Amino acid sequence: MQRRSLLKVLAAGGSLGSSLLPASLLAQDGEGTQALSVDELPALEGELTLYLGRGEGGLYENVLEAIQQRNPDFELNIRRGPTASLANAIVAEAGAGLRRADLFWAVDTGAIGLISNEGLARDLPDDLVNQLQDTFRYQNFAPVTGRIRTLPYNTERLTAERIPTDVMAIPDSGLSIGWAPAYASFQSFVTAMRLLEGEQATGEWLQKMGRVAKSYAGELGVVMAVERGEVDMGFANHYYTLRLKSGKPDATVDLAFTNNDAGCLVNASAIVALSEGELPINFIRYLLTREVQSFLATEAYEIPLVNGVAPPQGLPDLSTVSPPDVNLTRLADLRPTLDLMRDVGVL
Amino acid sequence: MKFDTMKALVLTAIFSLFMATAAQANGPIGDHVNDLQAHLDEYSEEVLWLIEQVEEIVGNYERGGLANTNPERVVEIWEEVNFHAAIETNYVPVYASIWQGLFGVRQAIEGEQPIADVRAAQVSLEQSFWQGLGAVKVAAQFQARGLVANIEDTEPTSPVETLTQIGQLLDRVVAKYAERLPEEAVSIVYDTYLSRFEGVEGDLIEQDADLVEDLEIDFNVNLPQAIENGSTVEQVRSVVNAMQSKLNRARNLLEEAEANRSSVF
Structure with missing residues (x-):
């Protein structure tokens, strides 16, 4: 999987669906363009089957329902399940000469890697890819919204500088x-750390952490423990802290970030087109509209990955955080991570 | 239990869209559970057969004591009937009671309890069988009217549906514990937390952070400990009932939040 730089070389799939879009908004020479409004998109007509990975809450369902309501001549069939299971099903179906899904929306980009590696993902047109921020442009899948690794800390026990x-x-x-x-x-x-720092350094880090860290079942539990002052700080995706502060404005927790390493990794949900034609591509365009991206940012605290839509309240702009440059599809390589975590006794 | 009460409870249970898909203790669920109406006579006959078999076992105990009895047979007969899967996929709370009743009779015999105590356990078990048959009959009515999805359709599509499903999975925890499968019961607790509750607690924490914290402790401490410490089935059920009450509160909060949510376009 290559990023935008390779896209320029490959110049793949540039014309699909583009004729229906305003010329002023089409990509010029690989530069980014602003996200479109839904009012600028063509109506969807026909039928698609979407495999939808189980995700945070039900807000993806709200988006899908809204798209269908807006397009009365469009029928969306949805198969839901755990992201990894659906990815395996798509590969198995392809192996049997079948293609039941036209689209696959995964909560974790890693699962997309499996599809991509099997050559099942269609290339996306440049004008669509260029609506995404430059570090999230991929040839054959579209990240939809992001989540960033953060360090929630107790504001009564320490400051971010500590x-x-x-x-x-x-x-x-x-x-x-x-x-x-x-x-x-x-x-x-941890997979990102392995890719960035190597196996040995990651193993040593896990061992040290295993000696000093207190374990919780989930990351909301981590954030709540930080807020209670049970621990000074923790590791968690950003949205738990933002949602806790939304429900409890005086919560004594805030977010800190590391700099350009796995500690501030941005992972994303992502969608891939599996069948030919303009309809799957145009469906993806709906997910990248200003309206959908704003909805997911304000209601689910997810990070918009298109150009020109503000991040959720309480989170700095991604450009000020400097997340590491990691090919997100490589995060699918979980087995060595789990082996390493078991070897050092933290799992 | 009165029939109307049973009807309401079964309706709640089957409309939750929770239907077991995993392999069961006695093997995979058969296709018969997707056509309950056509198999009601079979289930009724099986209940009568079960009651006869239990009577024979208890009668043997009454006449000749433990040496004249095979108490393990009480559990074996339950494994042999299709009614087992019919109730397991439709009304898990009664399913748990049946297991509790089966082990009640078996343990009373194995413990060489007075016949009056064994007979009391037998009556309790028979009541569970009849409750189960009633639940299956109600479920069959709804299924025949096309109001219940087949067992394959299991994925909830909203946080509210997910919470309903979590409540049903907790019933299954009690059932597996009553079935003397504590490791499987704990495994369901953790799977439910990681694959279901984690997905809705972000929504919920915006509404009531304290409620989320309570449920976090229930999932990760109170319920697993109740199971691992060898509590009685009633004690485990009590923890689950308390959690289900909190889940009901959570469901109301999320329904209100959804009603006030902004539109996408």
């Missing part, structure tokens, strides 16, 4: 730390 900006230094910080090693997003974070 927290290392290097994730590798955190075990030696002298702070009490909460983590949820069984949680899928944490394991993706």
